[in-house]
Amino acid sequence: SSGINAEYGYQAFKTANSYLVVAANNDTQFKDLCEALGWPWLASNPMFSTNELRVDNRVELLELLNKRFLEETTEYWTEVSKSYSFTATPINNVQQAFEHPQAVYSNVVKTVHSKSDNVDIKVVGHPVKFDGNDPDRYEAPPSLGQHTSDVLQELGYSNEEIRELEKKKIIETGG
Secondary structure, eight states: OOOOOOGGGEEEEESSSSSEEEEEHHHHHHHHHHHHHHHHHGGGSSSSSSHHHHHHHHHHHEEEEHHHHSSSOOOHHHHHHHHHSSSEEEEHHHHHHOOOHHHTTTTTTEEEEEETTTTEEEEOSSSSSSSTBBBOOOOOOOOOTTTHHHHHHHHTTHHHHHHHHHHTOOOOOOO
């Protein structure tokens, strides 16, 4: 579990095939969650009937919920939640996030070329566009050690000291 404060009513759970975040931020949503779990009795359990009690008894509640969410897939829980007032949404890995229809539609994934490694790299662009314009310019991340000498010189190291650190394999300067 993610360890997010239960007062806000959301938590990450492992499912049969991946992970999802569930948000049940009030008593009505918690009741709906319990019904979707097939456990309508849980909402009226004296340990969990109010948000304050759910916070006080968080360990016991999460033990139950963790076990139940493991019994079905993320896709199952996501689909079930659509009929209720609570939210269940998948936690995407990087590839899934980059391929998500919203990321594709908003053109937030950018491809840059790394000259030092001679490869194309996908990076996250600016999520906000102004009048359809992308406000950022995108560059590949620096190669290992690319800026080390410059940074050390700014900190007062001499070229000789930098060479000595590199010779001792304490740093890499990319050169």
